[in-house]
Amino acid sequence: MWSIFKGGWSVLDRSMQKKLPWMLGSVVLLSALETLGISIVLPVVLLLVSPDTVMDRPYVRGIYTAFGFQSARDFTATLVVVMIGALIVKNVVSIFIYRWQFNVTSRAAAALSNRLF
Secondary structure: OHHHHHHHHHHOOHHHHHHHHHHHHHHHHHHHHHHHHHHHHHHHHHHHHOHHHHOOOHHHHHHHHHOOOOOHHHHHHHHHHHHHHHHHHHHHHHHHHHHHHHHHHHHHHHHHHHHHO
């Protein structure tokens, strides 16, 4: 297996070898953003289905009291707006990262094709 990795690494030019760790980091970042996007939706759905759960969960109650909300409806509406904003930011960041990844891999494929042929 190590020989396969070394063979693939030797085919890449120097600039692509430097970009490879950044590509790996961007994949990890995108995975974390997708996980965050999913995990931010579930608590909001729980509050939409059952607004009285605001006081049942200690972390939600802490946020509720820290920001001084007067009703569970106001709290839920604010969380929905925050969730939508967070998902928009996540998607915009994802678009830029996917675009960068596509550009890097396209240039690497073109350079590799030119070198091999």
